[in-house]
Amino acid sequence: MSVDQATVRRIARLARIAVKNEELPHLQGEINAILSFVEELGAVDVEGVEPMTSVIPMKLPMRPDVVTDGEIEQKVLANAPLAEDDFFLVPKVIE
Amino acid sequence: MNRRLACGLTDDPLTDLTHLTLAEARDALKARKVSSRELTQAHLDAMERARLLNAYIAETPDKALAMAAASDERLAKGEGGPLEGLPIGVKDLYATEGVHTQACSHILDKFRPTYESTVTAHLWRDGAVMLGKLNMDEFAMGSSNETSYYGPVASPWLPPNWSEEKARAALKGDKRGLLVPGGSSGGSAAAVAAHLCLAATASDTGGSIRQPAAFTGTVGIKPTYGRCSRYGMVAFASSLDQAGPIARTVRDAAIMLGSMAGPDPKDSTCFNGPAPDYEAAVGRSVKGRVIGVPKEYRLDGMNPEIETLWAQGVEWLRDAGARIVDISLPNTRHALPAYYIVAPAEASSNLARYDGVRYGLREPGKDIVELYEKTRAAGFGPEVRRRVMIGTYVLSAGYYDAYYVRAQKIRTLIKRDFERAFADGVDAILTPATPSAAFGIGEKGSADPVEMYLNDVFTVTVNMAGLPGLAAPAGLTEQGLPLGLQLIGRPFDEETLFSLGEAIEQAAGRMKLPEPWWACGAVAAVGDRGHNANRSEDFDDGAG
Numbered sequence: 218m219s220v221d222q223a224t225v226r227r228i229a230r231l232a233r234i235a236v237k238n239e240e241l242p243h244l245q246g247e248i249n250a251i252l253s254f255v256e257e258l259g260a261v262d263v264e265g266v267e268p269m270t271s272v273i274p275m276k277l278p279m280r281p282d283v284v285t286d287g288e289i290e291q292k293v294l295a296n297a298p299l300a301e302d303d304f305f306l307v308p309k310v311i312e
Numbered sequence: 313m314n315r316r317l318a319c320g321l322t323d324d325p326l327t328d329l330t331h332l333t334l335a336e337a338r339d340a341l342k343a344r345k346v347s348s349r350e351l352t353q354a355h356l357d358a359m360e361r362a363r364l365l366n367a368y369i370a371e372t373p374d375k376a377l378a379m380a381a382a383s384d385e386r387l388a389k390g391e392g393g394p395l396e397g398l399p400i401g402v403k404d405l406y407a408t409e410g411v412h413t414q415a416c417s418h419i420l421d422k423f424r425p426t427y428e429s430t431v432t433a434h435l436w437r438d439g440a441v442m443l444g445k446l447n448m449d450e451f452a453m454g455s456s457n458e459t460s461y462y463g464p465v466a467s468p469w470l471p472p473n474w475s476e477e478k479a480r481a482a483l484k485g486d487k488r489g490l491l492v493p494g495g496s497s498g499g500s501a502a503a504v505a506a507h508l509c510l511a512a513t514a515s516d517t518g519g520s521i522r523q524p525a526a527f528t529g530t531v532g533i534k535p536t537y538g539r540c541s542r543y544g545m546v547a548f549a550s551s552l553d554q555a556g557p558i559a560r561t562v563r564d565a566a567i568m569l570g571s572m573a574g575p576d577p578k579d580s581t582c583f584n585g586p587a588p589d590y591e592a593a594v595g596r597s598v599k600g601r602v603i604g605v606p607k608e609y610r611l612d613g614m615n616p617e618i619e620t621l622w623a624q625g626v627e628w629l630r631d632a633g634a635r636i637v638d639i640s641l642p643n644t645r646h647a648l649p650a651y652y653i654v655a656p657a658e659a660s661s662n663l664a665r666y667d668g669v670r671y672g673l674r675e676p677g678k679d680i681v682e683l684y685e686k687t688r689a690a691g692f693g694p695e696v697r698r699r700v701m702i703g704t705y706v707l708s709a710g711y712y713d714a715y716y717v718r719a720q721k722i723r724t725l726i727k728r729d730f731e732r733a734f735a736d737g738v739d740a741i742l743t744p745a746t747p748s749a750a751f752g753i754g755e756k757g758s759a760d761p762v763e764m765y766l767n768d769v770f771t772v773t774v775n776m777a778g779l780p781g782l783a784a785p786a787g788l789t790e791q792g793l794p795l796g797l798q799l800i801g802r803p804f805d806e807e808t809l810f811s812l813g814e815a816i817e818q819a820a821g822r823m824k825l826p827e828p829w830w831a832c833g834a835v836a837a838v839g840d841r842g843h844n845a846n847r848s849e850d851f852d853d854g855a856g
Binding site: 218220224225228229231232233234235236244247248250251252254255256257258259261263266267268269270271272273275277278280289292295296297298299305307308309310 | 422423424426427536537538551577580581583584643646649650652653660664667668669670671672673674676677678679680681682683684685686688689692697698700701702704705708714715717718719720721722723724725727760761762765776777778803
């Protein structure tokens with residue numbers, strides 16, 4: 218399977234990465250090289266095989282449903298590129 | 313003139329404190345033959361002389377000396393943990409409170425965690441001293457440390473037939489032609505091999521501990537998935553990522569892992585049981601242990617030097633009393649392609665968090681989507697962008713079953729191969745660690761990314777099956793470059809790997825690491841940080 222440039226553009230949009238038009242052919246080539254590398258997997262017989270969900274079988278631990286932290290607004294915001302009061306700032310989302 | 317003296321070193325190994333092993337340094341500290349302050353200062357001096365190797369991307373001398381002073385106080389009172397006063401390096405992947413933590417990506421620009429990773433917290437609990445943060449491939453995506461935002465790391469091993477002068481000149485330039493230390497834990501491996509720390513933390517998603525260890529003549533272990541907590545490690549592929557150490561001896565690696573491992577309520581995939589005394593396994597007899605040799609690792613057109621090394625490893629373990637059996641792991645060849653679906657898929661999901669809003673880099677946009685797209689375009693390097701896009705594609709509607717689900721089924725088949733071998737009585741599996749010795753900076757992967765991916769052909773199966781894998785130095789190529797062997801163990805049986813690894817170490821003899829050819833040339837350059845435009849702003853101390 219290989220991708221065309223329209224698909225590369227759609228992937229970039231889904232991944233939220235801005236891609237310039239002149240970068241498309243190069244990216245297309247790289248993505249197709251990787252897709253051709255993984256193509257052989259299509260021939261493997263996986264009939265009746267369960268997909269792996271946990272590499273080491275272990276029971277997920279449970280803990281009491283209680284609040285264990287909070288009131289750390291300053292820590293949460295410490296690395297924000299733009300913040301005001303107790304909020305992250307973003308461009309206007311709703312008109 | 314004696315070059316070593318000119319570098320401020322002496323020929324007496326006892327006075328060159330950076331040449332102690334971690335275990336020797338620990339014993340010297342306990343016996344009060346040396347102070348942590350002296351030991352730490354010796355490493356800080358060596359780091360300063362080695363800056364052009366680019367192994368450290370942030371040095372924390374103030375923090376190191378304060379931690380060393382506190383250790384000396386505890387040691388004076390006869391107190392202290394198992395790593396008390398021992399200076400180590402930390403891969404930039406680990407969150408260290410208040411200190412540069414970017415997984416060597418531009419998108420985490422100026423990020424200073426307000427919390428500490430569990431693995432580093434364990435090390436500090438046990439008394440270790442932090443020297444600084446180590447270079448790595450961006451988000452651990454790479455096999456040569458060339459994808460780092462902070463530039464490549466030069467291996468302390470000289471390229472074949474290069475003079476020291478030629479290497480020093482290259483070090484001051486773009487480093488092309490010098491050897492890569494491997495990756496993604498290239499800074500960790502180079503720093504350990506160049507005696508810039510006693511040991512280092514590293515991490516392994518497809519071979520990122522074992523391949524750089526093999527390339528630099530050091531020891532690295534990726535423990536069983538779940539052996540170490542992933543809390544506070546910058547995530548790449550969550551079902552494959554695992555913490556581990558790189559050190560100069562098998563014993564040192566065992567001591568490090570003993571501290572790093574252990575349960576953690578903050579990581580629900582972390583094994584809920586105490587770590588065994590790994591050091592006690594070093595030196596234990598391997599008599600009667602059953603070693604599997606998988607025929608599928610004998611690749612077409614395999615490098616004859618690798619083949620010879622592998623056969624030598626088999627002989628060494630046989631001489632040590634182990635029983636060698638031929639085994640088959642028929643799905644081996646599917647592991648690397650399946651990995652290049654699973655790992656990018658998980659990466660595209662994990663890296664969705666870098667949005668320019670909550671931390672790190674932010675490029676302004678006219679609306680929120682443009683802010684995301686511009687930030688991520690500016691913040692991710694080419695390899696990371698490539699993998700995020702592949703991952704996005706294989707998870708997208710209509711392709712999820714054909715790619716991702718199929719790859720996870722193949723993963724089940726790969727794991728079954730190993731389970732069958734272990735059920736037949738195999739205690740551990742011996743393979744080469746890498747398909748070749750270290751290559752040159754700028755030599756691979758520029759035309760076709762898959763060329764670089766092939767480095768992980770022997771290591772990636774272990775991550776896909778969640779098993780422990782240890783790389784131990786086993787010899788040199790004809791041209792004098794180190795090669796490693798890999799031991800693969802049963803789940804949570806790292807102890808057997810340490811016993812067998814030490815048997816190989818004993819038979820092969822301790823790897824003789826390179827003399828500091830880089831040091832003298834670097835002295836004049838200290839203070840000149842312009843050689844690396846991306847160098848962390850606060851190179852002196854990340855504490856802020």
